[in-house]
Amino acid sequence: MASLSGSQAASEGFAGLGSAAEGFSVPQPGLPFRFPADHGPHTDFRIEWWYLTANLEAPDGTQYGAQWTLFRSALAPREANGWSSPQLWMGHAAVTTSGDHFVAERISRGGVGQAGVVAEPFSAWIDDWQMKGLAAPGSDQLAELNVTAAAKDFSYELRLSATGPLVPHGDNGYSVKSAKGQASYYYSQPFYAVTGSLALPTGNVAVTGKAWLDREWSSQPLAEDQTGWDWFSLHLDTGEKLMGFRLRDAGEGFTSATWITAEGRPEPLPAGTLQIVPVRTAKVAGRRIPVAWNVRIPSRGFDVTTRPLNDQAWMATSTPYWEGPISFGGNVGGRGYLEMTGY
Amino acid sequence: MTTWTLATALLSHWRRRPLQFGALLSGLALATALWSGVQAINAEARASYARAAIALDQNGLANLVSPNGGSLPQSAFVRLRRSGWNVSPVLEGDYRFGTTRLRVIGIEPLTMPAEAQTVDLGNAGDLLSFISPPGTLVVSPGTAEKIRGQTDLALRVSDRMLDGAAFVDIGLAQSLLRRDGELSRIVIAENQRPGLEPFGALVPALTVREPNAQTDIEQLTESFHLNLTAFGLLAFAVGLFIVYSTIGLAFEQRRPTFRTLRCLGVSLRVLAVLLLAELVLFALAAGAVGVAIGYLVASLLLPGVAATLEGLYGASVPGTLSLRPEWWLSGFAIAMAGTLVSSAQSLLRLMRVPLLAVAQPQVWGRSSQAGRRIQVLAAAALLALSGALLLWADGLQAGFGILGCLLLGASLLLPAVLSGFLTVMQRTSSGALVTWFCADTRQQLPGLSLALMALLLALAANVGVGTMVSSFRLTFVGWLDQRLAAELYVAARTEPEADRLRAWLATKVESVLPISSVDAEIRGQSMQIFGVVDDPTYRKHWPLIAGLPDVWDRVASGEGVLVNEQFWRRERLRIGDQLDLANDWKSTVVGVYSDYGNPKGQVIAGINALTSRYPQVSRLRYGLRVQPDQVADLRASLSGEFGLPPDNIVDQAALKEQSRRIFDRTFLVTGALNIFTLGVAALAMFLSLLTLSEMRLPQLAPVWAMGVTRRDLALLELLRPLVLWLTTFIAALPLGLALAWVLLAVVNVEAFGWRLPMHIFPYEWVRLGLVVLAAAVVSVFIPLRRLAGLAPSELLKVFASER
Amino acid sequence: MERYICAIVLILAAMVIALRNLSKSYETAEGRLEVLRGIDLDLGAGDSVALTGESGSGKSTLLHLVAGLDRPDSGEIVVGGRDISKLDDRGRAAYRRTEVGLVFQQFNLVPSLDVAANLAFHAKLAGRHDPAWENELVERLGIGPLLTRYPEQLSSGQQQRVAIGRTLAARPGLVLADEPTGNLDETNGDAVLELMLSLSKGTGSTLLMATHSQRLADRLDRQLHLRSGKIT
Structure with missing residues (x-):
């Protein structure tokens, strides 16, 4: 659900995304993904993203988080060559340490080559930031990736290698977002093993760890009364994964989750199964934000409490939100990423 | 107290x-x-x-440009962005909205560095409509007034825009200017991340233009x-x-x-x-x-x-x-x-x-002998300096230096010259009254010399600037006659209409001269390249300054091009020089033509040479050669047949009239300032005479007592300033001509890039002389009336022993 | 200007002046001021007559009338057989030019002309320019060293000598002098007067001189006393 942060960013930056689909395509259930084509942009949908989060660790055990995101936002459901392209692109990159949170943003127009995504050989880029597929043609284009981003105060280069399959969420990739039926196409690659290096003001750090890539596209992702969301991607020490989110509204909110077995088999959980409760808030960028959560799936006996690596993982971008690495403990331990918007 | x-x-x-x-x-x-x-x-x-x-x-930011001044490919921009450079593309060119020509500046608002975003593009919604078709023009209130109704594009008015320019999205600029995939320059933000690959490695064909490079406009207008x-x-x-x-x-x-x-x-x-x-x-x-x-x-x-x-x-x-x-x-x-x-x-x-x-x-205002000598020496030094500058100095400032020294030196010399003239007159005359007249006038000189110097300056400026403007006008009008040889100029609204128009015209007129032009950057200057067909109209009428004997053959064959005088002088070109006109288009300069009133350089090439390089060039405008008596009919049938609005059909006479009007407006200010200055000089003269008239009694009374009637005295008093005005006027003529020469041959070349032949207009001098005479008479009138109405008793008071 | 140079009026060897019932008044701030009230006077050719009286007794006015500088309210001024009070502006100017010489207390000279030009000025206007006679006058007046100076560069005595010289250079039939030594000390005044008397005698001119100095008046042939606008 990291995804939706992008959508909200887009809705503030580029307007109109909370409104009706207006000629854009709308996700339909029962249409299976077709790869590698679906790795590329779906320009007839309003919004789309390639969203990578990585939990990293230096040889000395120091924890880091890294984020690489490319958002696509369309002003019209078509693509064109040159500046008349209605496709807008936005990149967010971040590195989180226990004491610092480095953020950068890029905005670009499509059509001229400054930013874009090609399905095969896979490449997603904006300016000099790139997520480049290394896999041979014909094989899984997302299996091997090289990810780079650079800004004034930080840069990184990560080598990603998938140890499991691509995982569709919801009904075979049709992921419902509200009781009113808003939905998106949504799949993930949660099984990346990472090696790489971070360049920080304090020096270069070699890192290893785990990463999670989300792919999601839609045209009308939010119901009108939904104000924001809390989204978790968790790597359990057991090798299992959990994706879960809650969309907040005036009432109970709308929760959804996918339990992923260590082999990569998704088990979508019914709406309302996931329960999350804030346990600690922190003052971040002038607002109170719940940075630690109790996450439970009673039917599976899953009950953990998360805590952030850095309370202040604030993405001070054109649309600000909280996004940072977390660790959790309870009846199972592990690491993951938390994203919270609309606070 | x-x-x-x-x-x-x-x-x-x-x-x-x-x-x-x-x-x-x-x-x-x-x-x-x-x-x-x-x-x-x-x-x-x-x-x-x-x-x-x-x-x-772009607010003092550096730019990447093409060293030959031409377009640069958009791919260079993308390449730089993808290497991490914080840069933004710009495409500029002139575009006509109806009858209004605007400088269209295409920018890309998402990458434009914040320090260069001087015009507020509004909120996110406005930004979206700026970058989305059909697009928005950001213009000054004055420009908005001009082009309202001339375009379907949305207008956004900004006080910070200058008149005559429009900010548009880069994409809109490319389509308006028909320059897809081309940029004029790439703005380099100040804020760059470290460790980037240098420009030399990424875009070796481009050069960095530092922000402090003075623009042409500044230089030109500085002279004004x-x-x-x-x-x-x-x-x-x-x-x-x-x-x-x-x-x-x-x-x-x-x-x-x-x-x-x-x-x-x-x-x-x-x-x-x-x-x-x-x-x-x-x-x-x-x-x-x-x-x-x-x-x-x-x-x-x-x-x-x-x-x-x-x-x-x-x-x-x-x-x-x-x-x-x-x-x-x-x-x-x-x-x-x-x-x-x-x-x-x-x-x-x-x-x-x-x-x-x-x-x-x-006796007021009497200057000492020594003071007069110093004044003459200063005058001589200034005149010598003026000559030295003329011989050895270059540049616009030197041109004005020459003018300043000349004018000041000459005016300082004036009292001495007048005094010398009167002394000679006095010496050679035998009559008592003539002698007295000369002596008395000479004695008044110190009191009048400041006013006379002012008058000399004003008159010389009038003669000089008048000569320059008239020379300019004469040359310009002659040149217009040459340049506007076609009887009718017609502009189609669309390309298909242009095709139909050409076909229709083929049987109706003697010849059809397409007027096609593209904007280009040649040697770093933005200018237009015109394409011409091979037609007697050009061969006979085009105002060539220099050229090879077979110049038109060479232009027609695409082998050579013509350049205008200002470009020729600015670049110190010679016939036979190679010129890079665009990417992969080199040609030879075969001739030079005069192109007055145009601040920019211009190139004329054969139409085929132009269209083969710019296939997309607009072919909407045509000059038509017809018998003069058929102009009205053709005009009528053109608007009848094609429904062309009146603005799209212009006849030669109207165009010339319009050009002349623009020209005359251009020098309105100079004329007005001239008149103001002359007025002030006349006022100075009047006040000086008035002042002096109050002290005339002791001078006049003895002469009157010795038997000269008051009427004769009054006539002499009238004559005196007239003689001074006239002498000053005569002295102002050569000074004014010298001024005109410096303006035409030195300042003009430095400021505008063209040199004009100097024409003498004695009729204008007569006119000026009459104005001067009228002003002189007016300036003497009040003092004189006072004298003529003088009662003998007033004069007698001078002699009264009991004062 | 030609007509001045070609003036043709001859000098009258004997200038006879007759004033009949001459009256003149001025408007002043205090009302009408009767300056002259019925003056009758006869002067013979070559006479030298002193006109004495208090300040304001009308001496200057009388001289101005005789000089043709001003017009009387009534009465006649017959000079050489003509009533000059009947002449128009131009006629009176011609009369002044050719027949009268004036010496005033101050402001006699033309400021813009040097001494030489001043000396010759009136003679040239009268058409009687005579360099030999001028040279003689220069010598007699002792103003040779001053010829190239301008009036403002001269002392009062020097100015007055030049003025006398200028008047006599034109050989006028009638010399009118208004306090000619008023600005001079006694010694200088006497010298100037002496010169004027002897020179005007030499040219046969009639001299009418206004003065309030009895001592000077005694030197002349005749004395007339003016009081309250009448000759007593």
């Missing part, structure tokens, strides 16, 4: 001499008015250049402002002549009062302070009036200045004036400074003269 009593005693002088008081105030006010008027115009124009610089020059400032200074100097002489006279006349006051125990200090206070008071009053008049003058002239700048240099200045504190402050300051400078001598003399020195007013 209280200060107030003292002040009353001193000020009573002015109450008794209202004319003198009026002279002082009006002289000071006029001087201030002309000065601050010119300053106001300059300040306004400069402010709009600053706007232009902000808008066009120098011109205006020179006029302003001239007018101010002329005004100060009045102030200086009035104050000097008032001090002399009040000497008895000063003496009495000092005998009554008023200290010199108190007296000086009071007089100074009086002057400051006057300066403030006159300054206020002057600034007000100056504002009026400026607001009257500014539309003309705007027209001039737009016509000559393509720089756009709004035709409205805003009240800027800097110039009303400077108006007061200059009034104050002028007063103090003009009164310094009188005040010093007051301090130095012993208490009981003769209280009798002396």
Whole structure:
């Protein structure tokens, strides 16, 4: 659900995304993904993203988080060559340490080559930031990736290698977002093993760890009364994964989750199964934000409490939100990423 | 004695001499008015250049450009972005919206560095409509007024835009200018991340243009402002002549009062302070009036200045004036400074003269022999400097230096020349009255010389600038006749219509001359390339300055191109030089043509050569050759057949008239300033004569007593200033011609890039002479009426032993 | 100007002047001021007559009337057989030019001309320019060293000598002098007067001189006393 942060960013930056689909395509259930084509942009949908989060660790055990995101936002459901392209692109990159949170943003127009995504050989880029597929043609284009981003105060280069399959969420990739039926196409690659290096003001750090890539596209992702969301991607020490989110509204909110077995088999959980409760808030960028959560799936006996690596993982971008690495403990331990918007 | 009593005693002088008081105030006010008027115009124009610089020059950021000045590929921009450079693309060019030609500046708002985003594109929604089709034009209020209804594009009005330019999205710019995938330059943000690959490795074909490179417009308009400032200074100097002489006279006349006051125990200090206070008071009053008049003058002239700048240099200045504190402050300051400078001598003399020195007013204004010698030496030095500059110095500043030295030197020399002339006349005459006339005139010279110098300057400026403008006009009109050879000019609205038009015209007219042009950057200058067909019209009429014998064959074959004079001079081109016209298009210069009134360079190539390089070039406009008597019919059938609006069909006569009108408007300001300056000079002369007339009685009474009638005396009094005016006028002619020559052959070439043949217009001199005569008669009229109405008893008082 | 140079009026060897019932008044701030009230006077050719009286007794006015500088309210001024008070402006100017010489207390000279030009000025206007006679006058008046100077560069005595020289250079039939020594000290005054008397005698001119100095008046042939606008 990291995804939706992008959508909200887009809705503030580029307007109109909370409104009706207006000629854009709308996700339909029962249409299976077709790869590698679906790795590329779906320009007839309003919004789309390639969203990578990585939990990293230096040889000395120091924890880091890294984020690489490319958002696509369309002003019209078509693509064109040159500046008349209605496709807008936005990149967010971040590195989180226990004491610092480095953020950068890029905005670009499509059509001229400054930013874009090609399905095969896979490449997603904006300016000099790139997520480049290394896999041979014909094989899984997302299996091997090289990810780079650079800004004034930080840069990184990560080598990603998938140890499991691509995982569709919801009904075979049709992921419902509200009781009113808003939905998106949504799949993930949660099984990346990472090696790489971070360049920080304090020096270069070699890192290893785990990463999670989300792919999601839609045209009308939010119901009108939904104000924001809390989204978790968790790597359990057991090798299992959990994706879960809650969309907040005036009432109970709308929760959804996918339990992923260590082999990569998704088990979508019914709406309302996931329960999350804030346990600690922190003052971040002038607002109170719940940075630690109790996450439970009673039917599976899953009950953990998360805590952030850095309370202040604030993405001070054109649309600000909280996004940072977390660790959790309870009846199972592990690491993951938390994203919270609309606070 | 209280200060107030003292002040009353001193000020009573002015109450008794209202004319003198009026002279002082009006002289000071006029001087201030002309000065601050010119300053106001300059300040306004400069402010709009600053706007232009902000808008066009990306606020002092460096740019990547193509070293040959041509377009650069968009791929270079993408390559730089993808290597991490924070850069933004810009495409500029001229585009016609209906009848209005705008400088279209295509920008990319998402990448445009914040420090360069000088024009507010509005909120996110406005930004979206800016970048989305059909697009938005961001223009100044004035431009919005002009193009409203001429375009379907949305208009967004910004006060920070300069007139004549429009910000549009880069994509819209590319499609309007038909330059897909091309950029003019790439703006480099100041904020870059470290460790980037250098430009040399990424885009080796491009060069960095540093932000402080002065733009052409600045250089060009600077000359115009120098011109205006020179006029302003001239007018101010002329005004100060009045102030200086009035104050000097008032001090002399009040000497008895000063003496009495000092005998009554008023200290010199108190007296000086009071007089100074009086002057400051006057300066403030006159300054206020002057600034007000100056504002009026400026607001009257500014539309003309705007027209001039737009016509000559393509720089756009709004035709409205805003009240800027800097110039009303400077108006007061200059009034104050002028007063103090003009009164310094009188005040010093007051301090130095012993208490009981003769209280009798002396013959006022008599300058010492030594002073006259110094003046002549200074004049000679200035004239020599002017000659030296002419021989050895270059550049626009030197051109104006020559002018300044010439004018100042000549005017300093004038009293000596007039005095010499009168001495010779006096020596060679035998008649008592002629001798007396000459001697008396010579004696009046010191009192009149400032006014005469002012007059000389004003007249010379009139003759000189008049000659320049008329020479320009004559050349320009002749050139128009050559350039606008086709009888009818027609513009189709669309390409298909143009095709139909060509087919239809083929049988109706003698020949159809397509007028196709593209914007290009050649040798770093933005200019137009025109394509012409091979037609006798060009062979016969086109105004060539230099060229090979078979120049038109070479142009037609695509082997060579013609360049306009300004480009030719600016680049010091020679016939046979190679020219890079565009990417992969090199050609040879085979001829040069005159192209007056165009600030930019221009190239003419064969139409085939042009269209093969620019297949997308617009082919909408045509010149038509027909028999003159068929013009009206053809015009009617064109609008009947094609429904072309009147604006799209222009006949030659109308076009010429329009061009002439633009030209005349262009020099409106110069003309107006000329008249103002002449007016001030005439006023100076009038006031000087008036002043002198008050002291004429002792001069005239003995002559009258010896048997010369009052009528004859009055006639001689009339004749005297007329002789001086006439002599000054005659002296002004060669000076004015020298001025014109410097303007045409030195300043013009430096400022505009073309040299004009100098034509002499004796008829205009006669006209000016008549104006001068009329002004002279008016300036003598009041003093003379006073003399003619003089009762014998007035004259007798001079002799009365009991005075 | 030609007509001045070609003036043709001959010098009258004997200038006879007759004033009949001459009256003149002025408007002043205090009302009408009767300056002359019925003056009758006869002067013979070559006479030298002193006109004495208090300040304001009308001496200057009488001289101005005789000089043709002003017009009487009534009465006749017959000079050489013509009533000059009936002449128009131009006629009176011609009369002044050719027949009268004037010496005033001050402002006699033309400021813009040097001494030499001043000396010759009136003679040239009268059409009687005679360099030999001028040279003689220069010598007699002792103003040779001053010829190139301008009036403002001269002392009062020097100015007055030049004025006398200028008047006599034109050989006028009638010399009118108004306090010619008023600005001079006694010694200088006497010298100037002596010169004027002897020179005007030499040219046969009639001399009418206004003065309030009895001592000077005694030197002349005849004395007339003016009081309250009448000759007593």
